Amino acid sequence: MTDINEPVRTARTATGAAPKETAGIADEAQTADPALLDLAELLFFAYRDFTREPDKILDEFGFGRAHHRVLHFVNRRPGMRVADLLKILKITKQSLGRVLKQLIDEGFIVQEEGKLDRRERLLYPTDRGHELAARLAEPQLERVARALRASRRRGDAKIETFLYQMISEADRPHVERLLRTKLNMDHKQGEPQ
Amino acid sequence: MTDINEPVRTARTATGAAPKETAGIADEAQTADPALLDLAELLFFAYRDFTREPDKILDEFGFGRAHHRVLHFVNRRPGMRVADLLKILKITKQSLGRVLKQLIDEGFIVQEEGKLDRRERLLYPTDRGHELAARLAEPQLERVARALRASRRRGDAKIETFLYQMISEADRPHVERLLRTKLNMDHKQGEPQ
DNA sequence: AAAATAAGTCAACATGACTGACATAAATGA
DNA sequence: TCATTTATGTCAGTCATGTTGACTTATTTT
Numbered sequence: 001m002t003d004i005n006e007p008v009r010t011a012r013t014a015t016g017a018a019p020k021e022t023a024g025i026a027d028e029a030q031t032a033d034p035a036l037l038d039l040a041e042l043l044f045f046a047y048r049d050f051t052r053e054p055d056k057i058l059d060e061f062g063f064g065r066a067h068h069r070v071l072h073f074v075n076r077r078p079g080m081r082v083a084d085l086l087k088i089l090k091i092t093k094q095s096l097g098r099v100l101k102q103l104i105d106e107g108f109i110v111q112e113e114g115k116l117d118r119r120e121r122l123l124y125p126t127d128r129g130h131e132l133a134a135r136l137a138e139p140q141l142e143r144v145a146r147a148l149r150a151s152r153r154r155g156d157a158k159i160e161t162f163l164y165q166m167i168s169e170a171d172r173p174h175v176e177r178l179l180r181t182k183l184n185m186d187h188k189q190g191e192p193q
Numbered sequence: 194m195t196d197i198n199e200p201v202r203t204a205r206t207a208t209g210a211a212p213k214e215t216a217g218i219a220d221e222a223q224t225a226d227p228a229l230l231d232l233a234e235l236l237f238f239a240y241r242d243f244t245r246e247p248d249k250i251l252d253e254f255g256f257g258r259a260h261h262r263v264l265h266f267v268n269r270r271p272g273m274r275v276a277d278l279l280k281i282l283k284i285t286k287q288s289l290g291r292v293l294k295q296l297i298d299e300g301f302i303v304q305e306e307g308k309l310d311r312r313e314r315l316l317y318p319t320d321r322g323h324e325l326a327a328r329l330a331e332p333q334l335e336r337v338a339r340a341l342r343a344s345r346r347r348g349d350a351k352i353e354t355f356l357y358q359m360i361s362e363a364d365r366p367h368v369e370r371l372l373r374t375k376l377n378m379d380h381k382q383g384e385p386q
Numbered sequence: 387a388a389a390a391t392a393a394g395t396c397a398a399c400a401t402g403a404c405t406g407a408c409a410t411a412a413a414t415g416a
Numbered sequence: 417t418c419a420t421t422t423a424t425g426t427c428a429g430t431c432a433t434g435t436t437g438a439c440t441t442a443t444t445t446t
Contacts, residue, residue, distance in 0.1 A: 033338075036334045036337045036338055036341075037269065037330065037334065039337050040330070040333050040334065040337055041269075043239070043243060043337075044262070046236070047236065047240050048283060050233075050236060063432095064432050064433070065432085065433085066432075069237070072234075076234075076375050076376050076377070077371070077375050077376060078376065081393090082392075082393060082394090083391095083392065083393085087367065090241060091433085091435090092434075093392095093393075093394080094395080094396095094435080094436090095433065095434055095435075097393090098432090098433080099432090099433080101394095114392095117391090117444070118442080118444085119391070119393070119442065119443045120392065120443095121393065121394095137230065137233070141229045141230065141233065144232050144236075145226075145229055148229075148232075151352070159341070159344070162352045174280065178270070178281070181270065182270050183268075183269050183271065257401055257402070258401090258402085259402060259403090274423080274424095275423075275424060276422095276423065276424085284402085284403070285403075285405085286423095286424075286426095287403090287405085287425090287427095288402065290424090291402075292402080294425090307423095310413070310422095310423080311413085312411065312412045312422070312424070313412095313424085314423080
């Protein structure tokens with residue numbers, strides 16, 4: 001142990017001042033169920049690992065995560081308009097414009113003039129785009145499927161279990177240790193470590 | 194009903210009886226259960242909205258999401274070393290260094306020399322840091338709690354439901370519509386558009 | 387004919403990642 | 417003891433991706 005901090009209770013603000021329990025303010029967070037914060041952390045870890053494999057593949061193409069998102073949605077919903085993408089991604093037109101242009105220039109997406117409204121530019125994946133989208137999706141689907149299987153295997157239908165299983169296997173022991181070593185634990189149970 | 198995807202027939206048995214453990218490689222994504230891709234999309238939307246409120250608060254301080262992560266983990270596990278943070282965040286020392294320095298300079302975190310190993314710099318939140326961490330956590334905890342309540346209310350312990358409820362209420366109708374309108378659906382039913 | 391809408395563009399800037407090269411202090415071990 | 421390893425910090429440069437703000441063009445709507 002002592003991986004992070006030793007006796008959990010010794011946590012103080014290092015300003016010398018005693019912990020004082022209520023630093024006032026949003027005590028919501030302090031009195032809240034620690035399990036909620038655990039879930040928030042698990043979501044962070046799950047998402048952190050969820051994006052790793054695709055990111056690595058994208059690197060080969062000189063693309064980033066933004067390209068992945070655009071390609072994914074266009075691939076899954078061909079004929080989507082630029083405005084639709086903006087609403088989904090919640091980024092600015094300029095931000096989208098940059099990555100979309102690259103995807104078009106490099107032949108992963110094509111535009112087509114709308115038939116009903118010729119102002120619209122409908123987006124479609126090319127074969128190449130479809131292929132890359134599938135390749136990027138593969139590790140993510142595998143990960144989600146694995147996590148669902150593991151959740152069901154454990155019988156508990158807990159969100160916590162699913163998110164934990166979304167973490168890359170190699171990192172799970174680390175996260176597990178982390179979740180056992182934190183502040184606010186002693187509220188519920190005097191779990192020593 | 195049909196909070197997320199109503200024609201569940203689309204998704205053969207959510208993660209299906211036969212995901213078949215390591216199915217074919219490349220075409221995995223094409224033949225895979227569409228519900229898995231739905232989950233991937235829901236995770237994206239959930240995370241997108243999960244970070245919005247804190248991001249807005251951080252703006253007031255001239256901080257970004259990176260500061261939030263560092264402050265959160267230091268606050269919840271006081272006495273953490275720099276190396277611990279690096280392992281958690283999986284970023285480079287230089288990246289961490291920049292935001293950590295700002296948090297220290299502006300009085301949200303303090304360092305203390307390790308007693309056992311004087312090379313170590315143990316990190317602690319100041320009162321101010323603790324306060325900000327709590328304020329940042331509050332909307333996220335609220336969101337997670339809400340999603341859990343809604344999940345339980347619906348009785349189905351589905352991950353899908355939880356992630357869907359993690360989306361900001363105002364955006365849920367949009368996402369719901371999106372999830373009903375996508376490719377791979379016509380495998381089962383000829384939904385036109 | 388005027389106004390609104392969909393898309394695109396230019397420019398400038400901020401954040402937070404990255405690599406690579408080093409520096410310093412302290413602990414460890416041969 | 418001296419050499420090596422470890423923990424941390426720093427300088428410098430680059431890249432990806434987000435932001436504002438100001439405009440343009442084409443087309444549809446009013």
